[in-house]
Amino acid sequence: MTTLTGISSKVILRTSGVSKTFGKFVALNNISAEFSRDAITSIIGPNGAGKSTYFNLLSGAFPPSSGKVEFEGRDVTNVAQHEFAHMGIAKSFQITNVFPLLTTRENVRVGLQAFVSRYEIWRPRAKLPGLVDKADELLALVGLWDRRERLAKELAHGEQRALEIGMALAANPRLLLLDEPTAGMSPEETRVMMDLIVKLARERTVILVEHKMKLVMGISDRVLVLHHGELLAEGTPTEVRQNEQVKRVYLGQREH
Amino acid sequence: MPPLSFDLIALQLFTGLALGAIYVLFAIGLSLIFGMLTVVNFAHGAFYMVGAYVGLFLLSLGGNFWLCLLAVPLIVGTCGLIVERFLIRPLYGRGIDYPLLLTFGLSYVMVELIRIAFGKSGYPFDTPEILQGAVNIGVGYFPLYRLFVIGIAAAVLLGLWLFLERTSFGLIIRAGARDPQIVRVLGVNLSRIWLFVFGIGSGIAGLAGLLAAPLQGVIPEMGATILAEAFVVTVVGGMGSIGGAVIAGLLVGVVVSMTSLFAPEMAKVSIFALMAIVLLIRPQGFFGRAGLMS
Amino acid sequence: MNELSQTLTQPVVASAAWFEFAKRHRAFLASTVVLVFPLVMPFTALAVNILIYGLYAVGFNLLFGYLGLLSFGHAALFGTGAYLCGIAIVHFAWPWYAATAMGILGGAVMAAGIGALAIRTRGIYFAMVTMALSQCVFYLFYQAINWTGGENGLRGINVRTIDIFGLQFDFINPLTRYYVIAAFVILALFALSRILASPFGAVIEAVRENEARARASGYNVTLTRLITFILSGAFCGLAGALMALHLSVVPIEILHIETSGMVVMMSLLGGMGTFFGPFVGAAVFLLLENLVSLWTVHWQLIVGAVFVICVLFFPAGIWGTILKRINP
Numbered sequence: 001m002t003t004l005t006g007i008s009s010k011v012i013l014r015t016s017g018v019s020k021t022f023g024k025f026v027a028l029n030n031i032s033a034e035f036s037r038d039a040i041t042s043i044i045g046p047n048g049a050g051k052s053t054y055f056n057l058l059s060g061a062f063p064p065s066s067g068k069v070e071f072e073g074r075d076v077t078n079v080a081q082h083e084f085a086h087m088g089i090a091k092s093f094q095i096t097n098v099f100p101l102l103t104t105r106e107n108v109r110v111g112l113q114a115f116v117s118r119y120e121i122w123r124p125r126a127k128l129p130g131l132v133d134k135a136d137e138l139l140a141l142v143g144l145w146d147r148r149e150r151l152a153k154e155l156a157h158g159e160q161r162a163l164e165i166g167m168a169l170a171a172n173p174r175l176l177l178l179d180e181p182t183a184g185m186s187p188e189e190t191r192v193m194m195d196l197i198v199k200l201a202r203e204r205t206v207i208l209v210e211h212k213m214k215l216v217m218g219i220s221d222r223v224l225v226l227h228h229g230e231l232l233a234e235g236t237p238t239e240v241r242q243n244e245q246v247k248r249v250y251l252g253q254r255e256h
Numbered sequence: 257m258p259p260l261s262f263d264l265i266a267l268q269l270f271t272g273l274a275l276g277a278i279y280v281l282f283a284i285g286l287s288l289i290f291g292m293l294t295v296v297n298f299a300h301g302a303f304y305m306v307g308a309y310v311g312l313f314l315l316s317l318g319g320n321f322w323l324c325l326l327a328v329p330l331i332v333g334t335c336g337l338i339v340e341r342f343l344i345r346p347l348y349g350r351g352i353d354y355p356l357l358l359t360f361g362l363s364y365v366m367v368e369l370i371r372i373a374f375g376k377s378g379y380p381f382d383t384p385e386i387l388q389g390a391v392n393i394g395v396g397y398f399p400l401y402r403l404f405v406i407g408i409a410a411a412v413l414l415g416l417w418l419f420l421e422r423t424s425f426g427l428i429i430r431a432g433a434r435d436p437q438i439v440r441v442l443g444v445n446l447s448r449i450w451l452f453v454f455g456i457g458s459g460i461a462g463l464a465g466l467l468a469a470p471l472q473g474v475i476p477e478m479g480a481t482i483l484a485e486a487f488v489v490t491v492v493g494g495m496g497s498i499g500g501a502v503i504a505g506l507l508v509g510v511v512v513s514m515t516s517l518f519a520p521e522m523a524k525v526s527i528f529a530l531m532a533i534v535l536l537i538r539p540q541g542f543f544g545r546a547g548l549m550s
Numbered sequence: 551m552n553e554l555s556q557t558l559t560q561p562v563v564a565s566a567a568w569f570e571f572a573k574r575h576r577a578f579l580a581s582t583v584v585l586v587f588p589l590v591m592p593f594t595a596l597a598v599n600i601l602i603y604g605l606y607a608v609g610f611n612l613l614f615g616y617l618g619l620l621s622f623g624h625a626a627l628f629g630t631g632a633y634l635c636g637i638a639i640v641h642f643a644w645p646w647y648a649a650t651a652m653g654i655l656g657g658a659v660m661a662a663g664i665g666a667l668a669i670r671t672r673g674i675y676f677a678m679v680t681m682a683l684s685q686c687v688f689y690l691f692y693q694a695i696n697w698t699g700g701e702n703g704l705r706g707i708n709v710r711t712i713d714i715f716g717l718q719f720d721f722i723n724p725l726t727r728y729y730v731i732a733a734f735v736i737l738a739l740f741a742l743s744r745i746l747a748s749p750f751g752a753v754i755e756a757v758r759e760n761e762a763r764a765r766a767s768g769y770n771v772t773l774t775r776l777i778t779f780i781l782s783g784a785f786c787g788l789a790g791a792l793m794a795l796h797l798s799v800v801p802i803e804i805l806h807i808e809t810s811g812m813v814v815m816m817s818l819l820g821g822m823g824t825f826f827g828p829f830v831g832a833a834v835f836l837l838l839e840n841l842v843s844l845w846t847v848h849w850q851l852i853v854g855a856v857f858v859i860c861v862l863f864f865p866a867g868i869w870g871t872i873l874k875r876i877n878p
Contacts, residue, residue, distance in 0.1 A: 085768030364854030528686030
């Protein structure tokens with residue numbers, strides 16, 4: 001019953017009172033939030049606000065010290081990382097994370113293969129139907145089709161980030177989690193990436209963590225502001241922009 | 257089989273502690289080097305073996321055991337310095353497996369060089385005269401030399417602790433084990449510290465070999481066996497933790513001596529069973545990898 | 551400028567096509583080498599040794615080269631294969647093929663046991679735990695004297711003829727023995743090539759390349775490692791079983807730490823992560839051993855030094871370096 005209401009519900013992901021401590025250090029303190037389906041939600045905050053920790057909890061990289069994470073009504077707090085892709089949650093990492101010595105196409109093909117065959121040791125993988133075509137399709141979508149034969153490590157930084165998104169899309173996710181997708185990018189690359197994110201968000205829910213506030217204000221439906229591991233504010237971009245506390249801790253310190 | 261009395265068990269416990277003291281000395285060097293350099297030194301057993309042979313050689317020249325206690329760690333430590341500087345240093349940044357592979361190959365070379373110099377068969381190593389005999393430790397007579405080994409190990413640990421806690425050089429080592437980046441930012445030359453730590457670690461391994469020699473004799477292969485056993489100590493105690501190495505080393509020594517009392521045929525296998533249990537319950541070992549001395 | 555760059559890339563493209571061809575038919579090409587090999591060797595017994603140790607190294611390389619896990623306990627898998635094959639023949643009078651199957655199974659089961667414990671640890675612990683556990687296996691076999699002969703080794707594995715499909719091969723004749731063993735090695739090579747080309751082969755590469763990404767892509771990294779370890783164990787178990795048939799004894803030294811170290815050396819010397827490298831490594835190692843032994847008993851000194859030089863200057867190994875030259 002819960003699953004049924006979960007899927008039809010407007011809330012795709014919910015955290016209830018999650019905290020994370022590393023030794024004595026409290027990285028995240030008692031955060032409760034809901035993320036709407038088919039929207040772009042951005043998590044912002046200055047350096048050390050706990051954004052990445054929160055992202056890791058949402059994407060299952062490690063479990064919270066306390067609290068609960070629910071995806072479509074299902075408790076996923078202690079679900080293993082590799083199960084997330086199979087549930088329909090995909091992510092891209094903050095630091096570029098591709099398979100460097102595989103070709104660009106193979107990177108995406110491996111991502112697709114996870115949903116077709118994982119432990120077969122005898123059938124030639126060339127005989128798995130349609131994976132290469134599907135991979136090329138995704139590469140075209142993220143603008144890397146003409147680079148498909150290159151090794152991933154030979155791609156430019158911006159291209160590697162795009163490849164990572166292509167790999168995340170291989171899971172055909174209902175929820176796409178992006179950790180600072182434009183980190184280290186040139187203004188031109190950043191613009192291309194933001195366009196891509198908007199395009200992808202038409203068909204799925206997107207949650208992104210971003211350090212540069214200005215960047216996400218224009219495209220987000222909702223914004224969460226973290227500060228010192230606490231949830232400082234939450235609302236539409238306009239509401240957040242006008243929030244006095246946010247102005248004080250975030251805008252006041254000037255963007256870098 | 258003699259009747260099992262409380263005294264017998266207590267004596268066996270002390271035997272285990274003496275054996276454990278050797279493990280501790282061996283394993284702290286291994287842990288110190290890993291904690292700082294993230295190098296698993298597969299030549300550590302070879303340094304241990306070289307320590308015993310250097311002692312043997314010095315004694316044959318007419319030196320005495322007390323001189324050896326000083327000279328062996330210095331000589332073996334110097335070998336360690338040379339190895340780090342010229343063989344391991346070029347490999348930093350090439351991935352964690354390469355220094356491991358290199359030190360493994362090096363141990364082959366060292367063992368063979370010793371075989372060339374001293375022959376393939378082993379030698380007995382006499383307990384120094386003044387340390388022969390036994391003393392009454394309350395529960396019965398206990399070999400004086402084993403007591404001496406425990407004492408030396410304790411002294412080395414104390415010295416190491418004072419050095420790491422009370423000197424500025426020690427402070428840098430501890431900081432470097434926690435976060436090499438910070439130390440580098442502070443303008444400290446890390447490569448010199450790594451060199452030094454490798455030297456200390458190998459020196460202590462050499463000392464352990466010397467101390468073990470009167471108990472077990474001296475053969476070129478003596479390093480390989482203790483290396484596998486020291487890995488058990490490291491896994492049980494937690495890699496990179498000196499506190500873990502001390503507690504796990506003593507524990508392993510006691511487990512070996514107790515099983516050889518109660519179930520001699522299980523003595524060799526017992527410590528691996530201990531390791532298996534620790535891996536199942538707490539894969540990161542007693543003290544995890546939380547940095548040096550913590 | 552454009553023309554220049556075109557002429558520069560031309561030969562690379564040509565050799566890439568050749569390279570692709572070679573890669574597709576790697577098992578076939580390797581088999582050809584195996585078939586003509588004894589004809590160029592000084593004596594057949596050495597060729598048999600190279601064949602069996604080569605297979606042992608191939609099994610090890612599946613784990614080290616393709617998956618990136620460094621095990622220092624493969625002697626336990628090799629040795630278990632040899633002992634179980636030997637015990638099946640000596641104590642139970644099993645036919646040779648059943649005993650060989652027993653060896654393969656033994657290697658795989660031992661790998662499952664060691665792997666289940668060792669894979670709980672991360673990174674650098676793996677080498678240490680596998681080494682310690684294989685030392686434990688050594689003591690277990692050493693003490694089971696009634697089954698293994700303890701220090702004296704397991705004696706009396708006398709297989710005189712090998713019958714396959716009604717044909718009888720004289721196993722005493724060195725050259726026939728070589729080709730019988732070669733048949734198994736070739737089958738194993740084809741199996742390995744097939745595994746590497748399978749979907750699971752792609753998962754192995756992905757896990758080696760980037761563990762976190764593989765996990766995020768939906769692959770169970772721990773399970774992948776365990777399965778690969780077991781497959782590696784099956785290959786090494788087969789190598790061990792063939793060793794038992796070849797030597798007609800199983801010496802206890804087969805479980806020594808040196809036997810684990812030797813396969814690490816062979817793989818790295820030949821070129822880890824290459825299909826044929828382990829054979830090259832085994833051949834170089836054993837030829838070096840035989841050659842150096844002619845003038846000094848201290849061959850380990852030379853082998854160790856060569857290995858150290860290889861780690862320092864040729865981490866891709868002999869075969870790996872050659873492949874890089876051909877296909878940069």
